[in-house]
Amino acid sequence: MPQSVSRFLRLLVESLRDLAPIVAVIAFFQLAVLRQPLPDLAGILIGLAMVVLGLALFVRGLEMALFPIGEALAAAFTRRANLAWLLLFAFALGFGTTVAEPALIAVAREAAAIAAEAGVVVDAPEAREDYATYLRMTVAVSVGVSLVIGVFRILKGWPLHVLIISGYGIVVVMTFFAPDSIIGIAYDSGGVTTSTITVPLVTAFGVGLAHSIRGRNPIVDGFGLIAFACLSPLMFVMAFGIVWEWGG
Amino acid sequence: MWDLLRHLLETGISTLGDVAPIAAILFGFQYLVIRQPLPHLKTIITGFVYVALGLTLFLVGLERALFPLGTLMAEQLSDPAFINGVEGGPSSSDWRDYVWIYVYAAAIGFATTIAEPSLIAVALKANQASGGGISAWGLRIAVAIGVAVGVSLGTFRIITGTPLHYYIIAGYIVVILQTLRADRTIIPLAYDSGGVTTSTVTVPLVAALGIGLASSVPGRSPLIDGFGLIAFASLFPIVSVLGYSWLVAWTRRRGRGE
Numbered sequence: 494m495p496q497s498v499s500r501f502l503r504l505l506v507e508s509l510r511d512l513a514p515i516v517a518v519i520a521f522f523q524l525a526v527l528r529q530p531l532p533d534l535a536g537i538l539i540g541l542a543m544v545v546l547g548l549a550l551f552v553r554g555l556e557m558a559l560f561p562i563g564e565a566l567a568a569a570f571t572r573r574a575n576l577a578w579l580l581l582f583a584f585a586l587g588f589g590t591t592v593a594e595p596a597l598i599a600v601a602r603e604a605a606a607i608a609a610e611a612g613v614v615v616d617a618p619e620a621r622e623d624y625a626t627y628l629r630m631t632v633a634v635s636v637g638v639s640l641v642i643g644v645f646r647i648l649k650g651w652p653l654h655v656l657i658i659s660g661y662g663i664v665v666v667m668t669f670f671a672p673d674s675i676i677g678i679a680y681d682s683g684g685v686t687t688s689t690i691t692v693p694l695v696t697a698f699g700v701g702l703a704h705s706i707r708g709r710n711p712i713v714d715g716f717g718l719i720a721f722a723c724l725s726p727l728m729f730v731m732a733f734g735i736v737w738e739w740g741g
Numbered sequence: 742m743w744d745l746l747r748h749l750l751e752t753g754i755s756t757l758g759d760v761a762p763i764a765a766i767l768f769g770f771q772y773l774v775i776r777q778p779l780p781h782l783k784t785i786i787t788g789f790v791y792v793a794l795g796l797t798l799f800l801v802g803l804e805r806a807l808f809p810l811g812t813l814m815a816e817q818l819s820d821p822a823f824i825n826g827v828e829g830g831p832s833s834s835d836w837r838d839y840v841w842i843y844v845y846a847a848a849i850g851f852a853t854t855i856a857e858p859s860l861i862a863v864a865l866k867a868n869q870a871s872g873g874g875i876s877a878w879g880l881r882i883a884v885a886i887g888v889a890v891g892v893s894l895g896t897f898r899i900i901t902g903t904p905l906h907y908y909i910i911a912g913y914i915v916v917i918l919q920t921l922r923a924d925r926t927i928i929p930l931a932y933d934s935g936g937v938t939t940s941t942v943t944v945p946l947v948a949a950l951g952i953g954l955a956s957s958v959p960g961r962s963p964l965i966d967g968f969g970l971i972a973f974a975s976l977f978p979i980v981s982v983l984g985y986s987w988l989v990a991w992t993r994r995r996g997r998g999e
Contacts, residue, residue, distance in 0.1 A: 511861065514852035515942070519810050522845055527817050531810075539745075540806025547798030550791045551858050552865075558788025560866070561781065562767055569775045582770050589762045595755065596944065653929045654920045661913045668906050680909060680972035685944070687936045689796060690763055693862035696933070700870045711870040712926050719863075720932035723975060 501549065508548035516541065555693050563697030564704070571705040576648075583644040586695065587722065588637035596685040597632055601625040604678040611674035613738055628733060635729035636686050639721040640695070646717065647702050650709055653717040660724045667731040675734030682730045683723040692719060748805070753797040760793045796941075799858070803942065811849070811946040815953040818845055824957075836900045843893045846950060850892035850974060853943040854885035860937045867930055875930070879985065884934045887981030888974045892947055895973035899954050899961060905969040912976045919983040924990060931982035935975040947974060 523529055531537060570579045591597060605621040605628070608614040614624045646656060668676060695718045703715030771779055779785060817823060824838055833839075854860060864877035898908055920928060947970050955966040 511856050514855050515807065515849075518845075518848040518852040519807060519814065522814055522818070522848075523810065526841055526845075527814065527823070529817075537806045537810070540802040540804075543798045543802030544806065545802075547795045547800070547802060548856070548858060548861075550795030551799060552795075552861060554788045554791030554793075554795055555862050555865070556788070558785045558792060559862075561788075562771075562779070562785055565779065566767065566770065566775070569771075569777060573775065578770075578774050582766075582774070585766050585770075586763075589766050593758065593762060595759075652925075653932060657932055658917055658920065661917070665906075665910050665913065668910070677905060677969050677972075680905065680969060683936065683972070683975060685939070685971070687859070687940060688759065689859045689941050690759055690792065692859035692937050692940070693866070694763065694767075696863050696866050700866055704870075710926075712867070712875075713929060715870060716867070716929035716933045718933070719936040720929070723936035 501553065504549040504552055505545060508545045508552070511548060512541065512545055551689075559690070559693045560697045563694045564701035567698050567701030568705045571702065579644060580641050583640040584637040586637075586691075586698075587640035588633045590688060590691040591636040591686050592629065592633035594686065594688055596688070597629055597682075598625075600678065600682060600685050601629040601632075604628055604675070607674050607678065608737075611672070613672060613674060613734075624737070627737075628730065631729050631733045632682055632686060632726045635725040636722050638729075639725035640718060642725075643699070643718040643721040644702065646721075647699060647709065647714050648706065650714055653720065657717075657720055657724060660728065664724070664727050664731070667728060667735070671731040671734045672738045675731060679727050679730040679734065682726040686726055687719055687722055695719060695722070745801075745805070749797065749801050752801045752804075753793070756793050756797045756800070759796075760789065764789060796858075800941065803945075808945055808949075812949040812953075814845070815946075815950040818842055819950075819953045819957045821957060836897060839896070839900050842896050842900070842950075842954065846896040846947075847889040847893040849946055849950070850943070851885045851889040853946050854888040854938050854978075855881060856942050857938060857940060858942075859940050860884060860934070863930075863933060863937050871926075875927075879989070880930070880934070880982065883982045883985035884938055884978040887934075887978030888938050888943065890981070891973035891975075891977030892950075892970055894977075895970040896950065896954055898969065898973075899951060899966050900958055902958075902961060902966070905972065909972060909976060912980065916976075916979050916983070919980065919987075922987070923983050924986055927983065927986035931979050931986070934982050935979045938978050939971050939975050943974060944971060947971065 520531070523531055566582070570582065602621075602625050605614060605625040608624055609616040609621055614620050642656075646653065671679065696716070699718040700711045700715035703709040703711045703713075706714075709715070771777070818841055821833075823841075825833055860881055864880045867875045867880060868877040894908065898905065923931070951966075951970040955961040
């Protein structure tokens, strides 16, 4: 027991250190540049204590749950050698963690407002709601597909940069055909899909997979799933914008 | 006090909403497809509780302590009165008048990235998987520098009103050139670090800056120009991580006197 207590204390100190830069930046700009006092100092200190404690708990939870379960699943799938289930799992993980993501819901709603302003969508609540839902589904499917491709790449040992660079090439070409109102959203959508819980899990899963397949290197082959998850929404959202403009 | 408890409860429920589908998929596949009991089930469940509780405390604390100040600060720094140095009138349209904005953008980009939980996770994993060969701190600092440069350049783009895709396409070309020369082992990690930087801590503070700036610079629309900072924040870490690995290799070669 004392050992786990000292371990947790170390995690607390580490989160304090992780948070120090952000506190320093905000305090410096508030006091030295804008020259204004800090409002509600007690509230800020309580908030900061919660942030530090929360980060330490999260990192402990990573080591206890997200990392081991990601690795255990990867090992179990390779032992059973059932490709269909493995790919289905990859899709479910990508789709399931993205579809309800609050950041994505917010971006989709904002995108519908922009599209209505640009005249791509009829400016009525139902039409905008429809547009936002279709867009959200498009992004969730794209993340599911990207993990399927990413897992397949780990199995085959294909070099990541060839796939990602060709992906970027396609994105650049699509930018010239996509409606202006969708481009900003498309470029931002890659970033919103990867939540704080998904990233550690997907990373552990990829590394675990590369670890349990003979001939694969955990560093060279195991990383890269997140890169796919960030790239494919760009393509899918631009394709969505092109199809929507073209069809409707 | 009640307000704090309500805030905790609401955020807790929404975090559970994030964890639940993931847990359902994981346990569903574990018990229906793999059909093997999980080793250390109790530890894993405790870990999930820690993750949910930790994220809840983390988010509530950020929303109470840092986000209001950060958003207010973004508004104040992009306020015409602060930029012009005098009250009244529209904001300057000369990009050289916005020095504090560039400094703030770089500083907040760096600082939020250091605190980003998903980057901490990836750095830990990279350190483990490389058997200690990749330093977790080195990686995090390299990524944070990339975000700092990216966000700062992104604010410059909003102020000058130049098209987003010029910068992004130029960035892609730099990434491709670097990839051709990079050590093969760092490439996947560099590509992954682009995506992990943009989450819980960075997005709200950086988006507030983009929207504040786009609403005060004359001729910019917050709807169209406010976007795009996130895209910068996820592209530039790739450049900086590839650059960092090149630097490490170069100093090693020099150390050996080759």
